[in-house]
Amino acid sequence: MEGKAKQILIADDEADILEIVGYNLSKEGYEIYTAKDGNEALEKAKQLNPDLIILDIMMPKKTGVEVCQILRSQPAFQDTLIIFLTALSDESSHIKGLETGADDYVSKPISPKVLNSRVNALFRRVSNKETGKTITVGNILIDPVKFLVTINGDEIILAKKEFELLYLLASRPGRVFLRNEILSQVWGNDVIVGDRTIDVHIRKVRQKLGVDCITTVKGVGYKFEL
Amino acid sequence: MEGKAKQILIADDEADILEIVGYNLSKEGYEIYTAKDGNEALEKAKQLNPDLIILDIMMPKKTGVEVCQILRSQPAFQDTLIIFLTALSDESSHIKGLETGADDYVSKPISPKVLNSRVNALFRRVSNKETGKTITVGNILIDPVKFLVTINGDEIILAKKEFELLYLLASRPGRVFLRNEILSQVWGNDVIVGDRTIDVHIRKVRQKLGVDCITTVKGVGYKFEL
DNA sequence: CTTCCATGTTAACATTATGTTTACACAAAG
DNA sequence: CTTTGTGTAAACATAATGTTAACATGGAAG
Numbered sequence: 001m002e003g004k005a006k007q008i009l010i011a012d013d014e015a016d017i018l019e020i021v022g023y024n025l026s027k028e029g030y031e032i033y034t035a036k037d038g039n040e041a042l043e044k045a046k047q048l049n050p051d052l053i054i055l056d057i058m059m060p061k062k063t064g065v066e067v068c069q070i071l072r073s074q075p076a077f078q079d080t081l082i083i084f085l086t087a088l089s090d091e092s093s094h095i096k097g098l099e100t101g102a103d104d105y106v107s108k109p110i111s112p113k114v115l116n117s118r119v120n121a122l123f124r125r126v127s128n129k130e131t132g133k134t135i136t137v138g139n140i141l142i143d144p145v146k147f148l149v150t151i152n153g154d155e156i157i158l159a160k161k162e163f164e165l166l167y168l169l170a171s172r173p174g175r176v177f178l179r180n181e182i183l184s185q186v187w188g189n190d191v192i193v194g195d196r197t198i199d200v201h202i203r204k205v206r207q208k209l210g211v212d213c214i215t216t217v218k219g220v221g222y223k224f225e226l
Numbered sequence: 227m228e229g230k231a232k233q234i235l236i237a238d239d240e241a242d243i244l245e246i247v248g249y250n251l252s253k254e255g256y257e258i259y260t261a262k263d264g265n266e267a268l269e270k271a272k273q274l275n276p277d278l279i280i281l282d283i284m285m286p287k288k289t290g291v292e293v294c295q296i297l298r299s300q301p302a303f304q305d306t307l308i309i310f311l312t313a314l315s316d317e318s319s320h321i322k323g324l325e326t327g328a329d330d331y332v333s334k335p336i337s338p339k340v341l342n343s344r345v346n347a348l349f350r351r352v353s354n355k356e357t358g359k360t361i362t363v364g365n366i367l368i369d370p371v372k373f374l375v376t377i378n379g380d381e382i383i384l385a386k387k388e389f390e391l392l393y394l395l396a397s398r399p400g401r402v403f404l405r406n407e408i409l410s411q412v413w414g415n416d417v418i419v420g421d422r423t424i425d426v427h428i429r430k431v432r433q434k435l436g437v438d439c440i441t442t443v444k445g446v447g448y449k450f451e452l
Numbered sequence: 453c454t455t456c457c458a459t460g461t462t463a464a465c466a467t468t469a470t471g472t473t474t475a476c477a478c479a480a481a482g
Numbered sequence: 483c484t485t486t487g488t489g490t491a492a493a494c495a496t497a498a499t500g501t502t503a504a505c506a507t508g509g510a511a512g
Contacts, residue, residue: 147402147443159470160445197472199488218480218487385459423461425499444469444498 006123007031007048011041011064012056012085017110021054024112025119038062045071045080052081052119081122085110104189117181135170138226140213142170151211161186162205165198169214169224178221198222231257232349233274237267237290238282238311247280247341254342264288271297271306278307278345307348361396364452366439368396377437387412388431391424395440395450404447 008030012018015036022032033048035041038061045053045067053071055064062070068082083104104122106115135142141150144167149156158166164186169177177185179198187193202222206214215223234256238244241262248258259274261267264287271279271293279297281290288296290310297303311332332341361368367376370393375382384392390412395403403411405424413419428448432440441449 145402146400146449147446148400160443161471193471194473196474196488200472200490203489203491216488387460419460420462422463422499422501426461426501429500442469442499 006052007033007050008052008054008119009033009035009041009044009048009050010054011035011038011059011067012054013037013059014056017056017085020112021110021115024116028116028120030119038064038067041067042070050080052083052122054083054085054115054119056085058087083118083122104184118184135167137170137173137213137224140170140209140211140226142167149209151209156208158205158208161201162208165201166205166209166214166224169222173224173226176217176221176223182221231255232278233257233259233276234278234280234345235259235261235267235270235274235276236280237261237264237285237293238280239263239285240282243282243311250342251345254346256345262286264290264293267293268296271303275303276306278309278348280309280311280345282311309344309348361393363396363399363439363450366396366435366437366452368393375435377435382434384431384434387427388434391427392431392435392440392450395448399450399452402443402447402449408447 008025010018010021010025010032011034012021013036018034018036022034026032033044033050035044038059040061041053041055041059041064042062055067057064059067064084068084071080071082083106086107104118106118134145139152142148142163143150144163147163149158149163149166165182168182168185179195182198183189183193202214202216206212211226213224213226215225217223234251236244236247236251236258237260238247239262244260244262248260252258256278259270259276261270264285266287267279267281267285267290268288270276281293283290285293294308294310297306297308309332332344360370365378368374368389369376370389373389375384375389375392391408394408394411405421408424409419428440432438437452439450439452441451443449
């Protein structure tokens with residue numbers, strides 16, 4: 001189903017973190033490489049050209065932000081995914097991280113579960129755009145290539161966000177998506193929007209589809225099911 | 227599905243690059259030949275008449291630019307695809323490269339992924355013109371050989387860019403083409419044009435066709451459908 | 453060599469579609 | 483019957499595209 005294993009380079013000066021994170025991600029089927037300071041990270045990045053680079057902000061030799069900047073300045077790493085690991089309180093580096101061109105950030109202390117889901121989400125996000133697989137659930141058909149939703153052959157036109165929202169929910173029918181997850185997947189981790197925004201879009205989708213296939217799970221989120 | 231394997235000649239004085247690039251492109255199904263300086267590149271080019279030549283700018287004996295100029299002056303190599311490899315900073319040679327008649331350039335350090343996609347894109351771009359298949363959708367007929375569009379037998383004359391634009395969209399009815407894709411396919415990856423340029427051409431095509439067959443997908447791109 | 457014309461491109465502005473917030477209604481849970 | 487979370491409509495803000503006209507440019511015709 002998947003192509004070859006995605007390669008992930010993890011850079012952190014704490015050996016414990018390298019081990020825990022590496023172990024958990026490798027269980028997800030990724031191929032893990034590690035570096036223990038900024039310079040080593042740069043070196044291995046150029047050597048491997050990994051699919052994703054996880055950078056600790058605080059590192060000897062070069063900080064994660066510096067590494068990121070250097071990498072981003074090179075065409076070869078323009079599209080490489082980068083996630084920052086940051087201390088919870090350190091809000092400024094978070095900002096700087098996103099400005100520098102990171103794709104996501106995860107704050108310490110790190111929960112393997114959280115990191116795993118972020119990593120998966122990131123890959124899913126880019127792979128959807130690349131592969132753009134058509135989703136079929138019952139009589140509903142969602143085609144990201146044609147940017148089209150069909151119910152019993154009737155075409156329904158959704159706006160971009162509406163489409164992305166539906167596509168996300170329908171990608172895993174039955175699974176509940178937390179409001180947080182929806183936000184980061186459809187809106188991105190950087191933008192900040194109010195709570196009602198999701199509702200409104202949910203409503204619009206429900207309205208346009210005319211079929212009751214999005215269920216509210218109060219206090220949790222939404223799920224797609226027929 | 228494809229014809230016979232495309233032949234690619236790679237010229238660079240660094241053995242590492244020849245090896246890496248050659249290996250990766252051969253995995254894509256291309257037939258690889260190498261040269262380690264300008265003279266050898268010329269020699270093998272004339273001997274093989276490859277489909278694509280990848281030239282390092284900095285080479286002993288003759289630079290890539292010189293090789294390109296010599297080749298382009300000969301009718302046999304008028305249509306041969308040429309890609310330059312260039313050092314990141316070396317902006318001037320980039321300019322010169324495109325002036326000399328290169329089809330694309332890729333800056334070092336080289337990411338195999340990037341190079342592969344550029345190469346594939348280039349072949350995709352020309353393959354349409356070569357095969358030049360007439361597209362028929364409903365009562366619309368698009369003939370790239372005669373450079374002619376017909377609706378219900380009425381001939382419509384489009385300018386070059388207009389035609390290429392329509393041809394691209396119509397080549398996959400229903401599929402949404404991102405603005406990026408349109409740019410790289412119709413304009414090429416090198417030229418830089420404003421956003422409005424696409425719109426204007428879309429408009430001209432719509433106007434001349436008189437039929438509403440190009441749909442806007444806001445925030446995404448355009449698609450062709452009746 | 454100049455002029456003219458077709459094409460391509462840009463800039464500026466108009467016109468949407470789309471996204472977001474606000475404010476309030478409503479329902480369920482405690 | 484208060485609190486909490488969600489639904490809804492409408493107002494608002496924003497971004498994306500449509501449109502026109504003016505400005506290059508290159509090649510053909512004179």
